Amino acid sequence: MKDIITVMKFTIKEMAKRKSFIISTLIIILLIIIGFNVPNILKTFKGENTENKILIVDNNNVFEGNLEHLKQADLGYEIEIKNANFDEIKEKIENKEIAEAIIIEKQENNIKIRYIVENTNMMDEVPENIVNAINTLYSNIQISKLGLTEEQLQTITPNFEFSLEQTDEEQVNGNVFVMMLMSIVLFYAIYFCAYQVSSSITTEKTSKIMETLVTSTSPKTIVLGKTLGIGIVGLIQMILIVGTALISAKVFLEEELLNIVLDMSSITAYLGIITIIYFILGYFTYALLYALTGSTVSKPEDIQSANGPVAILAVIGFYLSYFTMINPTSELNIFASLFPISSPFCMPFRIMMGLASEKDVAISIVILIITILIIAKVAIKIYSNAILNYGTKMSFKDIIKIYKDKQN
Numbered sequence: 001m002k003d004i005i006t007v008m009k010f011t012i013k014e015m016a017k018r019k020s021f022i023i024s025t026l027i028i029i030l031l032i033i034i035g036f037n038v039p040n041i042l043k044t045f046k047g048e049n050t051e052n053k054i055l056i057v058d059n060n061n062v063f064e065g066n067l068e069h070l071k072q073a074d075l076g077y078e079i080e081i082k083n084a085n086f087d088e089i090k091e092k093i094e095n096k097e098i099a100e101a102i103i104i105e106k107q108e109n110n111i112k113i114r115y116i117v118e119n120t121n122m123m124d125e126v127p128e129n130i131v132n133a134i135n136t137l138y139s140n141i142q143i144s145k146l147g148l149t150e151e152q153l154q155t156i157t158p159n160f161e162f163s164l165e166q167t168d169e170e171q172v173n174g175n176v177f178v179m180m181l182m183s184i185v186l187f188y189a190i191y192f193c194a195y196q197v198s199s200s201i202t203t204e205k206t207s208k209i210m211e212t213l214v215t216s217t218s219p220k221t222i223v224l225g226k227t228l229g230i231g232i233v234g235l236i237q238m239i240l241i242v243g244t245a246l247i248s249a250k251v252f253l254e255e256e257l258l259n260i261v262l263d264m265s266s267i268t269a270y271l272g273i274i275t276i277i278y279f280i281l282g283y284f285t286y287a288l289l290y291a292l293t294g295s296t297v298s299k300p301e302d303i304q305s306a307n308g309p310v311a312i313l314a315v316i317g318f319y320l321s322y323f324t325m326i327n328p329t330s331e332l333n334i335f336a337s338l339f340p341i342s343s344p345f346c347m348p349f350r351i352m353m354g355l356a357s358e359k360d361v362a363i364s365i366v367i368l369i370i371t372i373l374i375i376a377k378v379a380i381k382i383y384s385n386a387i388l389n390y391g392t393k394m395s396f397k398d399i400i401k402i403y404k405d406k407q408n
Contacts, residue, residue, distance in 0.1 A: 003218075007225025008232070011200065015233045025237055029244050036248035053078045054130070055089060055101040062106045066141055075129050086116075093118050102130065111138070179325055179349045182275075185242060187318045187345055189279060193234025194286035194314075195307065197226060198294030202303050220380050227287045234283065235276075267352070274361065275348045281368045282344025285375060286314060292379040313341050321346030328353050338364050340371040 015021055034041075054077045056067055067081045080098065089101045093116065103114040113134070115126040143156060293306040320342040324333035328350065336346040337356065343364050350356035356364075 003221045004225045004228065007222055008229040011226045011229025012233055014200070015196065015230055021233075025240070028241055032241065032245050033248050033252075036245070036252040039254070040252060052076060053080065053098045055080045055082060055084070055092065055098045056104070057082065057084050057089065057101060058104045059083050059085075060104070060106045062104050062111055063138065064141060066137060069137060070133055073133055075127075075133055077127075077130070089116055102126070102134075104134075179352055180322065182352075183318070183322055183325070183345050183349060185238070186275065186279060186282075186348070187314075189234060189238040189241075190282040190286060190344055191311075191314050191318075193230055193237075193283055194290050196230045196234070197287045198290035198303055198307055200226060200230065201291060201294035202297055202299070220384075223288070223291050223376075223380050223383055227284060227291065231280065231283050231287065235279065238279065271348065271351055274351055277365070278344040278348055278368075281365065281372065284372050285340060285344070285368065286310065288372065288375045288379045289313075292375075292382055295383045317341035318345050321349070325349065328355055338367055340368050343368055 056070065056079060058067055058081070071079050071081070084092075084101075086103075089098075089103070092098045093101065099117075101116040103116065105112045105114065113126065113131070148156070289310045290307060293310055294303065297303060297306045317339070320332075320336045320339070322345070324330060324336050324346065327333065333346065333350070333355075336342040337350050337360065347356060347361065347364050351361065
């Protein structure tokens, strides 16, 4: 155990001192801070916000002075009601006093609505909520002239309440955007931390440090110590990145936008603990695979090709969990939460959605632990014979032969 701790401390120091690790972490943190500050940066450059200001012009008094009621409706626009001609409207738009304007004109058999913007493109159209509000307001004005009672008016314009319900007994909760965002963060943390194991092993083989390590301790100790060391650094990096994102969101985003986009109501202490457990187990799964591939090459330029099969497994696991979130109650999603290459990315979010029982979580963790033990056994055995190989990159047949020889 003492030797494992020694290798772990050595690995942590080496990882923390790497310029690439420090610079990449700082760049990610900086990008997160800038990303959450984009709305504030845009406001600074644009000055006073006029993007949601709209002028409604009713020179013919089609609405008989009732357009003021639109200001009381929650339409997402700052509405100005004023009589003006086209030249005056054009000047206001060019001077950035308003973003757009609507001109209401009475014709013989209909009412024409002119939507005025500075430049048109294929995506431009009259805002649907404004159109609906204007239609409703005009209908109410005409209905009120008929002298109907309050009860009669309510039968003509009832309040419809719409709700989305499902026949499946399992109810899905949680913010899908938050789930997918956290899935990406968890994949990044597991994949790139595990990747560092193979990179570290190959680099040390090149610099002959491995010869010193092998003569002073066992290959098993090296594998476990390196895996633990890089895992601890990766966990700290993930906590730092996620913490920066949460603090930046809280500080820089408007409360309304924060509540809509980053609804954290489904984030609990239990979910946090389970996520960390799956990060650790998922990391060990891929780190041990990368330890195996890292020991089969002797040159840093061969790392990428040697790691290819493991990278494909990781991508399959990630997308299997990511896309099953579209239909979280499907059998494929259940499979993804149990399958060891995808369960680290999938199971935490089944828990967040309220779909996974404690029994499901326990089964998933047991499967993952068994997988880790099998991979560890195979990886350490092959690592023991392959670690001092300084020749060409070993093929898959060579790896199988080494493992069989070791068995014998």
